[in-house]
Amino acid sequence: MxxxxxxxxxxxxxxxxxxxxxxxxxxxxxPLEKQASGPADEHNKLFKVSASVGGMTCASCVNAVNEQVKLLPFIKSFNVSLMNNSAEFVITEPKVNVEKIKESIEDAGYEFSVVSVMPVVTxxxxxxxxxxxxxxxxxx
Structure with missing residues (x-):
């Protein structure tokens, strides 16, 4: 197949x-399956959040950040980069959830600041x- x-x-x-x-x-x-398209639901839209993550010095730090954010159910995907001291998240409802990401990463002992929030075009x-x-x- x-x-x-x-x-x-x-x-x-x-x-x-x-x-x-x-x-x-x-x-x-x-044959191709027809995909139903309904009205755009604000809660189902995805957003890409780019952020600076300070204080990471090794792979263990990256793992600590990964462990924190993977617990957040609204994160659809993420990537944490030690080399760039940055992270990218694909999430729903950024108005509420960006603050939750920030709290989670800061609770782990790292600095967090948002660089950009952009809608994901699918x-x-x-x-x-x-x-x-x-x-x-x-x-x-």
Whole structure:
């Protein structure tokens, strides 16, 4: 099975599998699924928060910050950089949650200051599932 965003890739995938010595047959190409789009909900919008984190001197410090922020349920993803003394968070509801991040990091003993808060622009990608039958694959 392969998930592709462009139907034209199916033949290329099949050719690559055959080029390495296996027989490959396209069994099924599942059509694109329609994605429902409802009204924009302010609570579901995501925001990228860039911040300066002071006081980190080693990997253990980064781990301490990571442990603090991973407990916050509104953080969708984050990255803490020792080299840049910075962090980036993808969150919901920044008006409330940026302060919670700040408190959490400062409670761990580090300095925190917001550099920027920007809305995350998401592009809905469409993909389709392609089921392939590959024969001749076995271990000796």
């Amino acid at each position: 392969a998930v592709v965003d462009d139907k034209r890739l199916v033949n290329r995938i099949q050719q690559i599998i055959e080029d390495v010595g296996y027989d490959c047959e396209v069994v099924e190409i599942v 592009v809905k990608s469409q993909s389709r599932t392609v089921n392939l039958s590959v024969t001749g694959m076995f271990c000796r």
